[in-house]
Structures are given as structure tokens and as C-alpha cells.
Amino acid sequence: MNDKTVIAKPETKSTPTPQKVVYTSADIPGFDYQRDLGAPGKFPYTRGVYPDMYRGQLWTMRQFSGFGTAKDTNKRYKFLLAHGQTGLSVAFDFPTLYGRDSDDTMAKGEVGRCGVAIASLENMETLFSGIPLDKVSTSMTINGPSAVLLAFYIAVGEKQGVPSTQLRGTIQNDILKEYIAQKSWIFPPKPSMRIITDILAFCADHVPKWNTISISGYHIREAGSTAVQELAFTLADGFAYVEAGIAAGMDVDKFAPRLSFFFNSHLDFFEEIAKYRAARRIWSKRMRDKYKAKDQRSYLMRFHTQTAGCTLTAQQPENNIVRTAYQGLSAVLGGTQSLHTNSMDETLALPTEHAVRIALRTQQIIAYESGVTNTIDPLGGSYYVEALTNKMEAAAEEYFKKIDSFGGVIPAIEQGFFQREIASSAYQYQKEIEAKKRIIIGINEFVEDTPPDIELLKISTKVEHDQNQGLKKLRRRRDNAKVKKCLEAIKAAARGTDNLMPKILEAAKCYTTLGEIINTLKKVFGEYKEPPIFW
Numbered sequence: 001m002n003d004k005t006v007i008a009k010p011e012t013k014s015t016p017t018p019q020k021v022v023y024t025s026a027d028i029p030g031f032d033y034q035r036d037l038g039a040p041g042k043f044p045y046t047r048g049v050y051p052d053m054y055r056g057q058l059w060t061m062r063q064f065s066g067f068g069t070a071k072d073t074n075k076r077y078k079f080l081l082a083h084g085q086t087g088l089s090v091a092f093d094f095p096t097l098y099g100r101d102s103d104d105t106m107a108k109g110e111v112g113r114c115g116v117a118i119a120s121l122e123n124m125e126t127l128f129s130g131i132p133l134d135k136v137s138t139s140m141t142i143n144g145p146s147a148v149l150l151a152f153y154i155a156v157g158e159k160q161g162v163p164s165t166q167l168r169g170t171i172q173n174d175i176l177k178e179y180i181a182q183k184s185w186i187f188p189p190k191p192s193m194r195i196i197t198d199i200l201a202f203c204a205d206h207v208p209k210w211n212t213i214s215i216s217g218y219h220i221r222e223a224g225s226t227a228v229q230e231l232a233f234t235l236a237d238g239f240a241y242v243e244a245g246i247a248a249g250m251d252v253d254k255f256a257p258r259l260s261f262f263f264n265s266h267l268d269f270f271e272e273i274a275k276y277r278a279a280r281r282i283w284s285k286r287m288r289d290k291y292k293a294k295d296q297r298s299y300l301m302r303f304h305t306q307t308a309g310c311t312l313t314a315q316q317p318e319n320n321i322v323r324t325a326y327q328g329l330s331a332v333l334g335g336t337q338s339l340h341t342n343s344m345d346e347t348l349a350l351p352t353e354h355a356v357r358i359a360l361r362t363q364q365i366i367a368y369e370s371g372v373t374n375t376i377d378p379l380g381g382s383y384y385v386e387a388l389t390n391k392m393e394a395a396a397e398e399y400f401k402k403i404d405s406f407g408g409v410i411p412a413i414e415q416g417f418f419q420r421e422i423a424s425s426a427y428q429y430q431k432e433i434e435a436k437k438r439i440i441i442g443i444n445e446f447v448e449d450t451p452p453d454i455e456l457l458k459i460s461t462k463v464e465h466d467q468n469q470g471l472k473k474l475r476r477r478r479d480n481a482k483v484k485k486c487l488e489a490i491k492a493a494a495r496g497t498d499n500l501m502p503k504i505l506e507a508a509k510c511y512t513t514l515g516e517i518i519n520t521l522k523k524v525f526g527e528y529k530e531p532p533i534f535w
Contacts, residue, residue: 023383066091066116070126091115099145101515111464138169144186170211191525202501221264224426232399257297274388276334305331
């Protein structure tokens with residue numbers, strides 16, 4: 001093909017994908033296999049973090065689930081495990097995400113609506129009733145109050161006879177992306193980072209198999225970022241946590257092997273694959289060269305992936321099954337360690353059993369029927385994929401320089417840099433849809449007037465009533481003098497430098513509620529209020 005036929009389409013800010021008609025060796029000048037790729041399981045891990053990848057073990061199939069009461073969600077967990085799910089992922093309701101008890105006045109109308117309501121150890125015991133915690137790994141999407149939910153989980157394990165050293169799973173615990181994108185923060189950045197470093201230190205000694213942070217780009221992408229922004233902002237957050245741990249006096253190799261990541265899988269099939277490959281390469285280089293990690297496990301960027309909820313459409317919802325299948329496939333070809341495939345009805349409501357089973361089956365078809373798990377990184381060496389991986393890495397490095405110019409992630413948050421970048425990209429994306437520069441089936445092309453006719457899951461108002469009655473009974477039944485003493489110990493630790501986790505765990509064991517613990521910390525740490533970003 002001559003140069004005249006290699007035509008570049010105009011690139012948009014929200015789509016930094018190379019748009020050439022064809023790629024050749026000229027697009028990856030100086031390509032060096034050992035330097036740029038390496039074998040799977042070898043530095044710089046572009047081709048995957050393990051030598052055998054899915055030939056040794058498939059990814060963990062982990063559907064994000066939670067609604068109503070703990071009893072409702074426990075039933076759903078058992079349904080999914082019975083249908084072949086291999087890990088659990090807890091979706092909490094908004095009151096829990098903000099550290100509020102279900103009977104808090106600010107929780108009214110939200111209890112159990114978008115996730116499960118967990119206000120106490122008693123709720124957590126019900127959530128995992130009949131599910132042995134030494135047999136399953138659990139991911140919990142919780143950030144501001146993550147220390148308390150982790151304490152509840154450890155306490156449930158002890159009641160089951162499972163020591164904390166045997167527990168496997170992840171708390172998201174990524175407060176920086178809350179300030180950047182999702183907005184479910186509680187405390188200001190500085191005390192939030194102190195809580196996180198306390199968790200890093202506590203888990204290194206007492207919960208060594210636990211992933212202490214799942215550094216999340218998922219919510220950054222759902223808020224409207226581009227793939228490059230998701231990549232760059234997520235890794236920048238990861239670097240900030242590493243630097244916080246080092247500043248707190250920890251050896252980087254003591255906590256870095258338990259850091260994991262959480263990425264979105266969006267619509268552009270190859271761009272997403274390149275994003276994951278670039279992320280592994282950037283992380284391993286930084287950990288070795290800048291942070292001087294010696295343990296090879298510190299170099300491994302292990303990640304969970306969720307298909308892109310924001311790409312699902314209320315119109316023609318069955319099309320979402322197809323979208324999710326391709327997104328799941330790109331995550332697998334990108335080398336994910338864990339995957340959640342969205343259900344077709346999630347843009348309308350929380351998923352029904354029927355919809356979530358199809359979503360799980362989608363993963364299973366990719367795993368067992370498609371053949372893509374037979375060879376590691378089968379796209380490695382593709383001129384297009386390698387060029388795109390290089391471009392993603394270079395674009396992320398440009399963003400790192402911009403973030404450094406603000407003085408780091410937290411000053412950049414405080415000055416609204418991330419928020420404005422994401423908002424600008426989201427605006428651009430929407431304009432492209434409205435101008436039909438970007439075709440979304442069923443939205444701006446191939447539109448049908450027929451309303452969707454699918455079953456939807458509805459949450460009864462009885463959920464909130466039952467949850468609040470349960471909390472009243474708990475407060476009458478427990479040892480309230482001991483609860484008061486535990487809360488005083490938490491307040492004293494917060495004012496000083498003692499690790500908060502042992503105090504929170506002790507409070508959890510005597511059925512102190514989530515809201516009581518968080519409100520105690522608020523008295524010392526205060527609450528975060530976002531400064532004006534747009535004017």
C-alpha cells in the first residue's frame with residue numbers, strides 16, 4: 001500500500017485512537033521485543049503478569065451484586081455461585097457508601113436501592129451466611145468507610161473460624177478517584193490518606209492475602225473520561241498511594257504487592273486492549289526505576305475489569321448483551337485477572353436473576369467456547385496493537401507531567417484539574433453523538449419506537465422499614481457501655497498516630513454501627529466539601 005492510501009482520519013479529544021487505514025512496521029520504529037514486550041510473566045509485563053496466564057487459571061468471574069437487605073443479597077450470591085461464578089463482589093447502597101446508618105435521616109428513601117444496606121456486623125453476618133469465607137474471595141466496592149467494612153468482614157471470618165490471615169479479597173479503598181470522579185467521599189484528603197496507610201500497614205501484618213486498594217479507573221471512565229485519561233489518572237493515583245505508604249515509613253515491597261487495579265472496558269475494542277497492556281508496562285517501570293521496589297511482585301499490575309455501564313442503552317436493551325460480550329472479550333485479550341460483565345437491564349434497574357445469569361454466561365462462553373484463552377496475548381506483535389499501546393503510554397506520560405506541574409494528585413484535585421478534564425471529554429463525547437459523528441445503535445441510528453419490554457427488579461419500601469427495625473433491636477441488645485468505650489478509643493487514636501484499624505475492629509466486634517464509627521471520626525477529621533470547580 002502506498003502513502004496515499006494511508007489516510008489518517010481526524011482524531012477527536014475523546015477518541016485518541018489512531019485512525020490510519022493500515023499499520024505497518026513503520027508505525028513501531030525501533031521495536032524491541034525484550035524491552036517493549038518481554039515474555040508473559042516477565043518485565044515489563046506487557047504480555048501479562050503470569051507466565052501461563054489463562055492456561056494456568058482463568059480469571060475470577062465476579063458479578064457486582066447487591067440490593068435490598070443483606071438477606072436478599074445473600075440469596076443472590078448463592079444463586080450466582082450455583083451458576084458458576086467464582087468470586088463475590090459487593091455493591092453497597094448509597095447510605096453505606098457515605099458511612100451512614102440506614103436509619104440516618106439522610107438515608108431515607110435510599111436504603112437498599114442501588115446496593116445492599118450494611119450498617120453493622122450483624123448485617124455482614126447475614127450477607128455471608130452459609131458462604132465459607134475461606135473458600136471464596138470477596139471484592140467490596142467501598143471507599144470512604146472501607147476500614148469499617150473491612151473490619152466487619154474480618155469479624156465475620158473469625159465467627160466462621162477463618163483467621164484473617166486466610167481471607168482473600170479486595171476493598172476498593174480508592175478515595176482519590178472519589179474526589180476526581182465518583183464523589184462519595186467522607187473526610188478531607190489528608191485524613192483519608194492516613195486511614196489508607198493505616199489499612200496498608202494493618203493488612204501487611206494481619207491480612208496478608210488481602211488486596212488493600214483497588215485503584216479504580218472504572219469510575220473515572222464512567223464519569224466521561226477518555227481511555228487515555230482513565231489510564232493516566234488511575235496510575236497517577238496509584239503512584240500517590242505508593243508515595244503515601246513510603247512517606248508513612250513502610251518498605252515499598254511490604255505493601256505494593258497487595259495493590260491492585262480496576263479498569264473499565266469500553267466500546268473501542270483495540271483501544272481497550274492497548275490500555276491494559278500500556279498500564280502494565282508503565283506500572284512495572286515506575287515501581288522498579290522510581291520507587292526502587294526489589295520484590296518482583298511489586299512490579300505486577302493485577303487488575304479487575306468491569307464492562308462499561310455507561311455504554312448500555314435503555315433503548316433496545318437486548319443490544320447490551322452484544323456490547324457487553326465484546327467488552328468482556330477485550331478485557332480478556334488485555335489480560336484481566338477478574339471480570340464483571342454488566343447485565344442488559346442495568347441502565348433501567350438493578351439486574352434480575354435472568355439478566356445477570358446471561359451476563360455470567362457471556363463470560364463463560366468467552367472462557368470455554370471462544371478459544372481466546374488458549375494463547376497468551378494473541379495480539380502481541382500486531383503493528384496496530386503495538387503502535388496503539390505505545391501511543392497510550394506516551395499520552396499517559398504527558399498527563400503525568402501535567403499532574404506533577406500541579407504538585408501531585410491532591411493539589412491537582414484541589415485545583416479541579418481532573419474534574420475539568422473529564423467534564424470536557426464527556427461534553428465532547430455527547431456532542432459527537434448528537435452530531436452523529438459517533439453512532440450508537442438504537443440511540444442516533446437504527447432507532448425503534450417500541451418501548452423495551454423486559455422484566456425489571458423493583459426494591460420494596462419494606463426493605464428500609466425492616467432494616468431500621470433491625471438496627472433498633474441491635475442497639476437495645478448489645479453492650480452499649482462497651483460500644484461507648486470503643487468509640488472513645490477510636491477518637492483518641494484519630495487524634496494521635498496509633499493505627500486506627502485495631503480500634504475499629506474491636507468496635508465492629510461489639511456491634512458498633514457503621515454510622516457511629518464514622519460520625520466519631522468526623523468529629524476529629526471533619527467532612528470534605530468540594531471547592532467550586534466550574535464558574
